[in-house]
Amino acid sequence: MALAHRLVHLLFLFSVFHLSFGARRLTELVHDSSNLLHYHNGPLLTGEISVNFIWYGNFKPSQKAIVSDFITSLSTKSPVEPSVATWWKTIDKYQTKALSLRLGKQISDPTYSLGKSLTDKHLVQLASKGEQINAVNVVLTASDVAVDGFCSSRCGSHGSSSSSKMAHVKGKNYKFAYIWVGNSETQCPGQCAWPFHQPIYGPQAAPLVAPNNDVGVDGMVINLAGLLAGTATNPFGNGYYQGDAGAALEAASACPGVYAKGAYPGYAGDLLVDTTTGASYNAHGTSGRKYLLPALYDPSTSTCSTLV
Secondary structure, rough: OOOOHHHHHHHHHHHHHOHHHHHOOHHHHHHOOOHOEEEEOOOOEEEEEEEEEEEEOOHHHHHHHHHHHHHHHHHHHOOOOOOOHHHHHHHHHHOOOEEEEEEEEEEEOOOOOOOEEOOOHHHHHHHOOOOOOOOEEEEEEEOEEOOEEOOOOEEEEEEEEOOOOOOEOOEEEEEEEEEEEOOOOOOOHHHHHOOOOOOOOOOOOOOOEEEOOOOOHHHHHHHHHHHHHHHHHHHOOOEEEEEEEOEEOOOOOOOOOOOOOOOOOOOOOOEEEEOOOOOOOOOOOHHHHOOOOOOEOOOOOEEOOOOO
Protein backbone atom coordinates (compact mmCIF):
# COMPACT_ATOMS: atom_id res chain seq x y z
CA MET A 1 0.00 0.00 0.00
CA ALA A 2 1.20 3.47 -0.75
CA LEU A 3 2.03 5.75 2.13
CA ALA A 4 0.24 8.80 0.82
CA HIS A 5 -1.93 9.93 3.69
CA ARG A 6 -0.88 13.60 3.67
CA LEU A 7 -3.22 15.32 6.05
CA VAL A 8 -1.23 18.37 7.02
CA HIS A 9 0.48 18.72 3.68
CA LEU A 10 -2.98 19.06 2.16
CA LEU A 11 -3.86 21.48 4.95
CA PHE A 12 -0.85 23.58 3.99
CA LEU A 13 -1.76 23.59 0.32
CA PHE A 14 -5.32 24.61 1.06
CA SER A 15 -4.43 27.35 3.52
CA VAL A 16 -1.52 28.85 1.59
CA PHE A 17 -2.68 28.74 -1.98
CA HIS A 18 -6.40 29.21 -1.31
CA LEU A 19 -7.45 26.49 -3.71
CA SER A 20 -11.05 27.13 -4.59
CA PHE A 21 -12.30 23.68 -3.67
CA GLY A 22 -10.66 23.94 -0.25
CA ALA A 23 -13.16 26.57 0.81
CA ARG A 24 -16.16 24.47 -0.08
CA ARG A 25 -17.95 22.65 2.70
CA LEU A 26 -18.41 18.91 2.40
CA THR A 27 -22.18 19.48 2.29
CA GLU A 28 -21.63 21.09 -1.09
CA LEU A 29 -19.78 18.03 -2.31
CA VAL A 30 -22.67 15.72 -1.51
CA HIS A 31 -24.28 16.63 -4.82
CA ASP A 32 -21.35 14.99 -6.60
CA SER A 33 -21.17 11.39 -5.43
CA SER A 34 -17.68 11.01 -6.88
CA ASN A 35 -16.41 13.25 -4.09
CA LEU A 36 -17.63 11.04 -1.26
CA LEU A 37 -15.51 8.47 0.54
CA HIS A 38 -16.26 5.09 -0.97
CA TYR A 39 -15.79 1.68 0.60
CA HIS A 40 -13.55 -0.57 -1.47
CA ASN A 41 -14.50 -3.83 0.24
CA GLY A 42 -11.29 -4.33 2.20
CA PRO A 43 -10.85 -5.11 5.90
CA LEU A 44 -11.01 -2.37 8.54
CA LEU A 45 -9.42 -2.37 11.97
CA THR A 46 -11.71 -4.11 14.45
CA GLY A 47 -11.50 -5.68 17.88
CA GLU A 48 -8.90 -4.92 20.55
CA ILE A 49 -5.98 -3.11 18.91
CA SER A 50 -2.83 -2.01 20.72
CA VAL A 51 -1.08 1.17 19.63
CA ASN A 52 2.66 0.66 20.05
CA PHE A 53 5.19 3.50 19.89
CA ILE A 54 8.70 3.35 18.47
CA TRP A 55 10.40 6.57 19.60
CA TYR A 56 13.29 7.22 17.22
CA GLY A 57 15.77 9.79 18.49
CA ASN A 58 15.67 11.99 21.55
CA PHE A 59 12.30 12.67 23.17
CA LYS A 60 11.75 14.09 26.63
CA PRO A 61 9.57 12.13 29.05
CA SER A 62 7.13 15.04 29.01
CA GLN A 63 6.84 14.80 25.22
CA LYS A 64 6.19 11.07 25.35
CA ALA A 65 3.50 11.66 27.96
CA ILE A 66 1.64 14.14 25.71
CA VAL A 67 1.33 11.59 22.90
CA SER A 68 0.71 8.59 25.16
CA ASP A 69 -2.07 10.41 26.99
CA PHE A 70 -3.71 11.14 23.64
CA ILE A 71 -3.95 7.42 22.86
CA THR A 72 -5.30 6.67 26.33
CA SER A 73 -7.87 9.45 25.87
CA LEU A 74 -9.35 7.73 22.81
CA SER A 75 -10.97 5.08 24.97
CA THR A 76 -11.21 6.88 28.32
CA LYS A 77 -14.18 9.15 28.77
CA SER A 78 -13.13 12.58 29.97
CA PRO A 79 -15.32 14.15 32.66
CA VAL A 80 -15.24 17.32 30.56
CA GLU A 81 -16.67 17.67 27.08
CA PRO A 82 -15.82 18.00 24.27
CA SER A 83 -13.48 15.05 24.64
CA VAL A 84 -10.99 13.03 22.61
CA ALA A 85 -13.21 9.96 23.11
CA THR A 86 -16.21 11.79 21.63
CA TRP A 87 -14.09 12.86 18.65
CA TRP A 88 -13.14 9.23 18.01
CA LYS A 89 -16.79 8.09 18.04
CA THR A 90 -17.13 9.34 14.46
CA ILE A 91 -14.86 6.45 13.44
CA ASP A 92 -17.37 4.01 14.95
CA LYS A 93 -19.77 5.04 12.17
CA TYR A 94 -17.48 3.39 9.61
CA GLN A 95 -17.42 0.09 11.48
CA THR A 96 -19.76 -2.88 11.53
CA LYS A 97 -17.70 -4.44 14.34
CA ALA A 98 -16.41 -2.68 17.43
CA LEU A 99 -12.91 -1.19 17.52
CA SER A 100 -11.11 -0.49 20.78
CA LEU A 101 -7.66 1.11 20.88
CA ARG A 102 -5.36 0.84 23.88
CA LEU A 103 -1.85 2.06 24.62
CA GLY A 104 0.59 -0.78 23.99
CA LYS A 105 4.35 -1.15 24.20
CA GLN A 106 6.81 1.70 23.92
CA ILE A 107 10.21 1.10 22.33
CA SER A 108 12.91 3.76 22.44
CA ASP A 109 15.83 4.17 20.04
CA PRO A 110 17.67 7.24 21.37
CA THR A 111 20.95 6.28 19.66
CA TYR A 112 19.61 6.73 16.10
CA SER A 113 20.49 3.13 15.17
CA LEU A 114 19.66 3.73 11.49
CA GLY A 115 21.16 7.21 11.31
CA LYS A 116 19.46 10.57 11.01
CA SER A 117 18.34 10.28 7.40
CA LEU A 118 15.61 7.68 6.89
CA THR A 119 13.88 6.14 3.88
CA ASP A 120 10.51 4.42 3.74
CA LYS A 121 12.30 1.09 4.08
CA HIS A 122 13.82 2.32 7.32
CA LEU A 123 10.37 3.27 8.59
CA VAL A 124 9.07 -0.24 7.90
CA GLN A 125 12.14 -1.68 9.62
CA LEU A 126 11.46 0.42 12.71
CA ALA A 127 7.73 -0.30 12.66
CA SER A 128 8.49 -4.02 12.54
CA LYS A 129 9.95 -3.79 16.04
CA GLY A 130 6.42 -3.63 17.45
CA GLU A 131 3.74 -6.29 17.66
CA GLN A 132 2.48 -7.47 14.30
CA ILE A 133 -0.97 -8.79 15.08
CA ASN A 134 -3.90 -6.84 16.52
CA ALA A 135 -1.68 -3.77 16.60
CA VAL A 136 -0.79 -0.48 14.94
CA ASN A 137 2.89 0.42 15.26
CA VAL A 138 3.63 4.13 15.33
CA VAL A 139 7.12 5.40 14.47
CA LEU A 140 7.77 8.88 15.85
CA THR A 141 10.95 10.59 14.63
CA ALA A 142 12.69 13.34 16.59
CA SER A 143 13.09 16.89 15.33
CA ASP A 144 16.65 16.27 14.08
CA VAL A 145 15.73 13.28 11.91
CA ALA A 146 15.22 13.71 8.17
CA VAL A 147 12.78 11.37 6.40
CA ASP A 148 12.24 11.07 2.65
CA GLY A 149 9.48 13.47 1.67
CA PHE A 150 9.24 15.06 5.12
CA CYS A 151 8.23 18.73 4.79
CA SER A 152 8.42 18.69 1.00
CA SER A 153 5.38 16.47 0.50
CA ARG A 154 4.24 15.02 3.81
CA CYS A 155 4.27 15.39 7.58
CA GLY A 156 3.51 11.75 8.25
CA SER A 157 2.10 8.68 6.53
CA HIS A 158 0.48 5.32 7.16
CA GLY A 159 0.77 2.01 5.42
CA SER A 160 1.05 -1.73 5.88
CA SER A 161 3.74 -4.35 5.52
CA SER A 162 3.96 -8.12 5.44
CA SER A 163 4.55 -9.53 8.88
CA SER A 164 7.92 -11.19 9.38
CA LYS A 165 6.82 -12.59 12.73
CA MET A 166 3.46 -13.96 11.60
CA ALA A 167 4.33 -15.01 8.04
CA HIS A 168 2.42 -18.01 6.70
CA VAL A 169 0.71 -18.79 9.98
CA LYS A 170 -2.10 -21.21 9.10
CA GLY A 171 -1.28 -20.66 5.44
CA LYS A 172 -2.01 -16.93 5.49
CA ASN A 173 0.22 -14.00 4.68
CA TYR A 174 -0.39 -11.52 7.50
CA LYS A 175 0.06 -7.78 7.21
CA PHE A 176 0.37 -5.22 9.97
CA ALA A 177 -0.53 -1.55 9.87
CA TYR A 178 1.89 1.21 10.81
CA ILE A 179 2.11 4.98 11.02
CA TRP A 180 4.99 7.41 10.84
CA VAL A 181 4.90 10.98 12.16
CA GLY A 182 7.81 13.43 12.27
CA ASN A 183 8.50 16.22 14.75
CA SER A 184 8.57 19.37 12.62
CA GLU A 185 9.63 21.81 15.36
CA THR A 186 12.87 22.83 13.64
CA GLN A 187 12.48 21.55 10.09
CA CYS A 188 9.11 22.85 8.88
CA PRO A 189 6.76 24.02 11.62
CA GLY A 190 5.07 26.38 9.17
CA GLN A 191 3.92 23.37 7.19
CA CYS A 192 3.50 20.54 9.67
CA ALA A 193 2.74 22.32 12.97
CA TRP A 194 0.21 24.85 11.69
CA PRO A 195 -1.80 26.48 13.27
CA PHE A 196 0.74 26.57 16.12
CA HIS A 197 3.27 28.24 13.82
CA GLN A 198 2.89 30.84 11.10
CA PRO A 199 2.75 29.36 7.60
CA ILE A 200 5.73 29.91 5.35
CA TYR A 201 3.54 31.61 2.76
CA GLY A 202 0.03 32.99 2.63
CA PRO A 203 -1.90 34.92 5.30
CA GLN A 204 0.35 35.65 8.27
CA ALA A 205 -2.11 35.58 11.14
CA ALA A 206 -0.62 35.14 14.59
CA PRO A 207 -0.01 31.46 15.42
CA LEU A 208 -2.14 29.83 18.09
CA VAL A 209 -0.74 28.83 21.46
CA ALA A 210 -0.15 25.06 21.62
CA PRO A 211 -2.28 23.38 24.31
CA ASN A 212 0.63 21.37 25.75
CA ASN A 213 3.18 24.16 25.25
CA ASP A 214 5.15 22.17 22.68
CA VAL A 215 4.69 23.30 19.07
CA GLY A 216 6.45 20.27 17.61
CA VAL A 217 4.69 17.60 19.67
CA ASP A 218 1.27 19.26 19.61
CA GLY A 219 1.68 19.33 15.83
CA MET A 220 2.59 15.64 15.93
CA VAL A 221 -0.65 14.89 17.77
CA ILE A 222 -2.66 16.59 15.01
CA ASN A 223 -0.92 14.48 12.37
CA LEU A 224 -1.12 11.29 14.42
CA ALA A 225 -4.83 11.79 15.05
CA GLY A 226 -5.59 12.16 11.35
CA LEU A 227 -3.38 9.23 10.35
CA LEU A 228 -4.88 7.02 13.05
CA ALA A 229 -8.36 7.79 11.68
CA GLY A 230 -7.12 6.90 8.20
CA THR A 231 -5.52 3.69 9.44
CA ALA A 232 -8.69 2.57 11.23
CA THR A 233 -10.86 3.10 8.15
CA ASN A 234 -8.35 2.26 5.40
CA PRO A 235 -5.59 0.14 6.95
CA PHE A 236 -4.56 -1.84 3.86
CA GLY A 237 -5.44 0.48 0.99
CA ASN A 238 -8.84 -1.02 0.17
CA GLY A 239 -11.10 0.45 2.84
CA TYR A 240 -12.75 3.89 2.84
CA TYR A 241 -11.13 6.53 0.66
CA GLN A 242 -11.69 8.92 -2.23
CA GLY A 243 -9.59 9.33 -5.35
CA ASP A 244 -6.47 7.48 -6.37
CA ALA A 245 -5.32 4.85 -3.88
CA GLY A 246 -1.80 6.23 -4.03
CA ALA A 247 -2.91 9.70 -2.92
CA ALA A 248 -6.18 8.95 -1.21
CA LEU A 249 -8.37 11.30 0.79
CA GLU A 250 -9.44 9.54 3.97
CA ALA A 251 -11.51 10.19 7.09
CA ALA A 252 -9.42 13.18 8.22
CA SER A 253 -7.65 14.32 5.06
CA ALA A 254 -11.04 14.79 3.41
CA CYS A 255 -11.48 17.76 5.77
CA PRO A 256 -8.17 19.65 5.43
CA GLY A 257 -7.57 22.64 7.67
CA VAL A 258 -10.88 22.28 9.56
CA TYR A 259 -10.77 22.15 13.36
CA ALA A 260 -13.92 23.98 14.41
CA LYS A 261 -17.00 25.69 13.02
CA GLY A 262 -16.26 28.78 10.95
CA ALA A 263 -13.03 27.37 9.52
CA TYR A 264 -11.80 28.55 6.14
CA PRO A 265 -8.43 28.34 4.37
CA GLY A 266 -5.84 29.83 6.71
CA TYR A 267 -8.21 29.89 9.71
CA ALA A 268 -8.64 26.80 11.90
CA GLY A 269 -12.11 27.77 13.16
CA ASP A 270 -13.70 29.12 16.32
CA LEU A 271 -11.74 27.11 18.85
CA LEU A 272 -11.91 26.96 22.61
CA VAL A 273 -9.28 29.03 24.43
CA ASP A 274 -7.78 28.25 27.83
CA THR A 275 -8.30 31.35 29.96
CA THR A 276 -5.10 30.74 31.91
CA THR A 277 -2.60 29.84 29.19
CA GLY A 278 -4.27 31.30 26.11
CA ALA A 279 -3.89 27.96 24.35
CA SER A 280 -6.34 26.95 21.63
CA TYR A 281 -7.90 23.48 21.65
CA ASN A 282 -11.04 21.54 20.85
CA ALA A 283 -10.81 18.38 22.96
CA HIS A 284 -10.22 17.38 26.58
CA GLY A 285 -8.20 14.27 27.36
CA THR A 286 -7.00 12.26 30.33
CA SER A 287 -4.75 13.75 33.00
CA GLY A 288 -6.26 17.18 32.37
CA ARG A 289 -4.79 17.32 28.86
CA LYS A 290 -6.13 19.49 26.07
CA TYR A 291 -5.64 18.73 22.38
CA LEU A 292 -6.34 20.17 18.96
CA LEU A 293 -7.80 17.47 16.69
CA PRO A 294 -8.77 17.62 13.01
CA ALA A 295 -12.33 17.39 11.74
CA LEU A 296 -13.44 13.93 10.60
CA TYR A 297 -15.64 13.08 7.66
CA ASP A 298 -18.92 11.73 9.05
CA PRO A 299 -20.30 9.05 6.71
CA SER A 300 -23.78 9.32 8.24
CA THR A 301 -24.16 13.00 7.33
CA SER A 302 -21.61 13.37 4.49
CA THR A 303 -20.13 16.39 6.26
CA CYS A 304 -16.97 17.29 8.13
CA SER A 305 -17.71 16.81 11.81
CA THR A 306 -16.11 19.04 14.43
CA LEU A 307 -16.33 18.97 18.22
CA VAL A 308 -16.87 22.71 18.55
